[in-house]
Amino acid sequence: MATTSYATGANAAQPDAATQIEIYRRMNLIMQNDEASRKIIRSGRLMMPYYSQRGQEVIPSAISVNLNDDDKICTIYRGIHDMLAKGVPLRALWAEIAGRVTGTCKGKGGPMHITHPASGAILTTGIVGSSMPIANGLAWAAKLDKSRQVTIANFGDGASNIGAFHESLNLASLWKLPVIFVCQNNRFAEHTRYENGTSVDQISKRAAGYGMPGITVDGNDPYEMYAVANEAINRARDGEGPTLIEAMTFRFFGHVFGDDDFYMTKEEKSAAMAADPVPLYRAKLIANGVATEEKLAALEADIAAQIADAIEFALASDMPPLEELTRDVYAEQGVA
Amino acid sequence: MATTSYATGANAAQPDAATQIEIYRRMNLIMQNDEASRKIIRSGRLMMPYYSQRGQEVIPSAISVNLNDDDKICTIYRGIHDMLAKGVPLRALWAEIAGRVTGTCKGKGGPMHITHPASGAILTTGIVGSSMPIANGLAWAAKLDKSRQVTIANFGDGASNIGAFHESLNLASLWKLPVIFVCQNNRFAEHTRYENGTSVDQISKRAAGYGMPGITVDGNDPYEMYAVANEAINRARDGEGPTLIEAMTFRFFGHVFGDDDFYMTKEEKSAAMAADPVPLYRAKLIANGVATEEKLAALEADIAAQIADAIEFALASDMPPLEELTRDVYAEQGVA
Amino acid sequence: MSAAENKIETKKITIIQAINEAIAEAMEADPKVIVLGEDVADREGGGVVGVTRGLSTRFGDDRVRSTPITEQAIIGAAIGAAIGGYKVVAEIMLMNFTTVAMDMIVNHAAKLRFMSGGQTGVPIVIRMMTGAGISSGGQHSDFLEAWFAHTPGLKVVMPSNPEDAKGLMLSAITDPDPVMFVECTRAYFTPYETPVKVAPIPLGKAKVTQEGTDVTIISYSEIFLRATAAAAALAKDGISVELIDLRTISPWDRATVIASVKKTGRAVIAHEAVKQFGVGAEIAATLQEELFGQLKAPVKRLGAPYTSVPFSGVLEQAFIVSVAGIVAAARATLA
Amino acid sequence: MSAAENKIETKKITIIQAINEAIAEAMEADPKVIVLGEDVADREGGGVVGVTRGLSTRFGDDRVRSTPITEQAIIGAAIGAAIGGYKVVAEIMLMNFTTVAMDMIVNHAAKLRFMSGGQTGVPIVIRMMTGAGISSGGQHSDFLEAWFAHTPGLKVVMPSNPEDAKGLMLSAITDPDPVMFVECTRAYFTPYETPVKVAPIPLGKAKVTQEGTDVTIISYSEIFLRATAAAAALAKDGISVELIDLRTISPWDRATVIASVKKTGRAVIAHEAVKQFGVGAEIAATLQEELFGQLKAPVKRLGAPYTSVPFSGVLEQAFIVSVAGIVAAARATLA
Ligand SMILES: Cc1ncc(C[n+]2csc(CCOP(=O)(O)OP(=O)(O)O)c2C)c(N)n1
Ligand SMILES: Cc1ncc(C[n+]2csc(CCOP(=O)(O)OP(=O)(O)O)c2C)c(N)n1
Ligand SMILES: [Mg+2]
Ligand SMILES: [Mg+2]
Secondary structure, eight states: OOOOOOSOGGGSOOOOHHHHHHHHHHHHHHHHHHHHHHHHHHTTSOOOOOOOOTTOOHHHHHHHTTOOTTSEEEEESSOHHHHHHHTOOHHHHHHHHTTOTTSTTTTSSOGGGOOBGGGTEEEEESSTTTHHHHHHHHHHHHHHHTOOOOEEEEEETGGGGSHHHHHHHHHHHHTTOSEEEEEEEOSEETTEEHHHHOSSSOGGGGGGGGTOOEEEEETTOHHHHHHHHHHHHHHHHTTOOOEEEEEEOOOTTOSSTTOOOTTSOHHHHHHHHHTOHHHHHHHHHHHTTSSOHHHHHHHHHHHHHHHHHHHHHHHHSOOOOGGGGGTTSSSSTTOO | OOOOOOSOGGGSOOOOHHHHHHHHHHHHHHHHHHHHHHHHHHTTSOOOOOOOOTTOOHHHHHHHTTOOTTSEEEEESSOHHHHHHHTOOHHHHHHHHTTOTTSTTTTSSOGGGOOBGGGTEEEEESSTTTHHHHHHHHHHHHHHHTOOOOEEEEEETGGGGSHHHHHHHHHHHHTTOSEEEEEEEOSEETTEEHHHHOSSSOGGGGGGGGTOOEEEEETTOHHHHHHHHHHHHHHHHTTOOOEEEEEEOOOTTOSSTTOOOTTSOHHHHHHHHHTOHHHHHHHHHHHTTSSOHHHHHHHHHHHHHHHHHHHHHHHHSOOOOGGGGGTTSSSSTTOO | OOHHHHTOOEEEEOHHHHHHHHHHHHHHHOTTEEEEEETOSGGGTSSSSSTTTTHHHHHOTTTEEEEOSOHHHHHHHHHHHHHTTOEEEEEEEEGGGGGGSHIIIIIIITTHHHHTTTSOOOOEEEEEEEOSSSSOOTTSOOOOHHHHHTSTTOEEEOOSSHHHHHHHHHHHHHOSSOEEEEEEGGGSSOOEEEESSOOOOOTTOOEEEEOOSSEEEEEOHHHHHHHHHHHHHHHHTTOOEEEEEOOEEETOOHHHHHHHHHHHSOEEEEEEEESTTSHHHHHHHHHHHHTTTTOSSOOEEEEEOSSOOOSSHHHHHHHSOOHHHHHHHHHHHHO | OOHHHHTOOEEEEOHHHHHHHHHHHHHHHOTTEEEEEETOSGGGTSSTTSTTTTHHHHHOTTTEEEEOSOHHHHHHHHHHHHHTTOEEEEEEEEGGGGGGSHIIIIIIITTHHHHTTTSOOOOEEEEEEEOSSSSOOTTSOOOOHHHHHTSTTOEEEOOSSHHHHHHHHHHHHHOSSOEEEEEEGGGSSOOEEEESSOOOOOTTOOEEEEOOSSEEEEEOHHHHHHHHHHHHHHHHTTOOEEEEEOOEEETOOHHHHHHHHHHHSOEEEEEEEESTTSHHHHHHHHHHHHTTTTOSSOOEEEEEOSSOOOSSHHHHHHHSOOHHHHHHHHHHHHO
16 A cells, blocks of 8 residues: 555545634643743753653644543653643643652653553653554554554654664554554754655655555644544554554754754744744634634633642652652562 | 666666676576585584575676675675675685684684675674664765775565664665665565565565665566666665665575475475576576586586585584684683 | 372473463463464464464464564564553564664563553563574574663573473463563473473572582573583582572572572572673672671682684584583582 | 873863863874764764764764664664774764664674674774763663673773773774773763873773772772762771772773772772672672682672662662762771
8 A cells, every 4th residue: 555645635534613622722731831841940940851842732632632541642752742632630740740759650750751541641752763662562452452442653753764663664564553653743853854864755655665554744734633643543443554644843942951953944943933833723713713712711721720730739749759769660569 | 766667678787698607607606505505414414504595596696796896795694695696715605604713704603694804795694684784884984985885785575674674774875875785585584474574565665765766676587687786786886875676586495494394385385496597597598699508517517516625625624723712702802 | 298299290391392381371361361473373383493383273363473573563562562451472582682672671661660650561571592502603692681680670580491481481471570581492302201280480489409518509591400410410529519590580589599508608600691790790799798708618600701602513512601610610619 | 200290281171072082083093983873963963962062063074974863773884884994983872772772782793703703893982871860761871881791792981080081982992892982971061170181091991099998999980979979988987998990891900909809808889780780790799709718898789779760859869879878888898
């Protein structure tokens, strides 16, 4: 099967009004959470390696509204947007980021390793490419279970050049696993421009090498992103196998907090920021009569309050006790 | 650049008469050497893991006549044909296989690790996929040297599913390295049929994912193989970058000596043997008036004598002295 | 030992058969036990030496699955399926091939329980074979158990005989954490009289196979058989050896080893892996600390010299710790 | 020390600058020295912490080359280019990422000289940073030097200060064999008064930075700075410490360490890596054998507990060997 351009035109699935608003809610949550994160690091109240997702809000928001709670996601260090969209609770997330015992992982994982199985958020990895082989395994389990669950494997454009990408796509296609490979192509891998690391102009073209459908989509357009995700997820649920989605986007704030962006041109950065998908989509919702200004403002205020509450909760929480240092190494804790 | 079908028709390079005979000489050398190897193992006079190349004679023979002595090859455990075609001397080869101090590697490498830099035979690896990243490095050195040397990376169809393949092709394309990736597709990886391990019907299709030309060729046809190799090698020499060649072939005698072939159908095996490329090509050379029966018979007799001499030399050679066990660990031997 | 115990029903089986039986019993007992790896299904011959032979025919192709040559994807699939509720037995054909899957093993399988604060666990067994002595050369013969023992979160199991292989495999499969199960090719094919029914053998417990008073010899995997032969040779000279088969390398059975060496006052540790920075170092370092002033001789370590595994037979035999070497080391502690 | 030696010209530089200078000097001296790795060229910032900053501008983009995220291909390219006549400095950004390139490092770089019978050598330096204490969590902080020290054919170098970093890097680049060059992130940024001209420091030689009579403390990398602080604290209590910075982990300087402990009769070994099956084990095992009956106390080992590197600051600090811990261990040997 060759690279396909599908999920377009009249056949494309469209989110209903409630779903459109829900996509916006998730986008706004991600945006506000990102702003709060950068602010708190700047203030010196929290220290952590932070990989801003600002500019990439659409991708997980438009994907995740197609998912059930028991569907799974695997993501990477730049994955807090994926986690939030999937429903990881804010308090536990913030407590984890703050290294508190009330965090998702009792403070032991940190921002690069958020995990919350109750939300289907199974893995955050710090090793480029590693979300994919493990996502395959979750999908394989679902297939064995005949559960119709799907798994999303998120990764970056840079990750498409590492061995794990190749092995994972081949196996997933061969075994027709219910997994969707979502390449969030923000055009940079750390300081390296896309074209200096990747030998093909579109990562989706690699799908043909695995007999898998591959599609490049505007990852900043909620409607297109929704339609493409919807089709890929349905195919996976129906046992028709994996899809490679390359979602085009841009990260506004460098690779990691503190990075000074020297490797981007001012033009491309300001063009991307001018096309900020969050306010654009907001305006569209209002213009299309899907939501009123008041409704969205209320929703945003509510999110702001939730984030404030989560930060307060996190900072008021205890640090993990020292026993946690050697707990959870084995299931029977304390061994060795 | 998409997968290309090139080197065909009027534009295809044709070997001249002397080269046609030289290709045959190499094929016959490989065939007789393989027969001698299997015979000596069966006789119990030598014990070693042996990966027969019988049936795959054309590929390295038709490639290597396009190479200079200082061009490089990297190959795999099933690589003695590649080594012989590149010119590794028979005596040192047999001595290595027999674990003698007179072997290419003083008996320390063995059949899975034949190396003979003087012939441009740089690497034999036992790890699937690993010929490719190292071939890139040799090609990189040649490029830095502006030497116009090229490097051939040999590997199997099964190896095209491992991460190193992907990383290597991406880097080679990106850096326009003078390397040619030769996938010797014998349709099996150990006991696994091609289609049960590989998600695409032709490995050459993967080239498009690296913006690299890729071509599937009849690896048992010396003329086609020559033309395709010639073009790819010329492109590499001229600084136009790498090519992926998928050379279709078949191995007659199972994965490793002793393997009982249960995973092949009798039909496919006997069909492949009926189309044995060595006698077929021999007949063609005579029919086309390129060589006489007498000339080829003399050439074959000469090869047989050389092999017999090499075996005798090897078996008469000394085992490596015990000091060799800890020599060559570091350059300054004896350290640690 | 009671009369009943003496009448345990036995049969001659090899380690290959023992592991095969253990996996089959585990699959029978729990439908969540699944197997994957290169050529492990019967269509592909049930494994290159037949360890998984018959399993796909008996339990179905869904539960025993051959893979492409793709070790990262194999271990990744095992990890994911394990988190998804399965107990996965993954084969990496040879121990050296773990090098292409180390990220999955070390950064993920070993760490996910800890990094998730106990929310996700990875109950997988990674089986692999290795060992010099069969002319496989430098890239197919290494013993790398020290790496994995140095990696928190992994368990490392290395049986020397069919009964242990079976009992340890049964425990490894039901263990909630990742277990590296290392099989020595040289020990694969010898049949041993083995109980027909083998109970799970707890991980982390060594076995004292022979009591003695003069010197303790600690070993595991195929080298333990050499240690046993060495003990027999030493007995002829009136030297009484206490023999310990470590069986599990991590966590290792400190209590049993320390108690034994406390009694004998002398210890020899022998393994096939390279001596430098090998498993023997940890044991010797522990003994000198725990039994300071109580040792009658320095703890002796035997392992491979600092070199790659050579091809040529003469060198290859010299590479592997020998019975004579163990005998000499034990004698040296008594000198 | 002569008057001339006292007047050595110095300047304050960090380890980052020291390594940068060493590579620059080596590139200046030999056009065959080349550099590759993720983001190492100036277009990409000259390395994520700037170790290679300025080099591509000075020596050209051909000689300093940024790569995709492709560690197998990076090390493969380094190996091939090295066999092709170059001396290659390859960066693997963090030590944990060696796990995706272990085959290239262990089965190839380390073994090719041996397996080819000395025909091909692999003069490469693999640089990497690591270390806990900067909130990077479980997958970015491990010290894995024991793995590489257990691998015949590799050398392992771990400097604690700019002068050593520079001198050792100069030697590593000209060394004919593969060198793992491990840099601790915590030690990167502190400027030290350093000679302007640093001569190559031979690999395999430890440095006795302080002579003493009561106890020998052996350490390396950033933990050596803690050992130095511990020695100062102990001196206040009248305990005389002999301090050894190992600098090279493999091959390690057995002679210097044994001579020192022979003199003091007591030894503490401290490193950041997990204690179990760590480098300290090899040293302790060697000392108990070489100095049997001459030790006044058991050799003490300090290392990380058997656990992954935690994120939360309180746990992370508890994870790393501390000055207080070293002091206590040294005292314990004197108790
Ligand atoms: C195996 C490995 N190599 C290198 C790194 C260091 N690293 C962290 S993020 C990153 C860039 C990844 O780029 P991309 O995949 O495009 O994802 P993005 O950060 O843009 O979301 C690199 C090289 C790593 N974490 N893992
Ligand atoms: C990384 C790795 N995994 C597994 C193996 C075991 N193995 C050796 S050869 C082989 C099959 C390779 O098939 P292919 O690439 O088609 O080459 P062929 O043997 O057919 O020439 C396998 C799986 C290996 N050597 N290396
Ligand atoms: Mg990116
Ligand atoms: Mg094949």
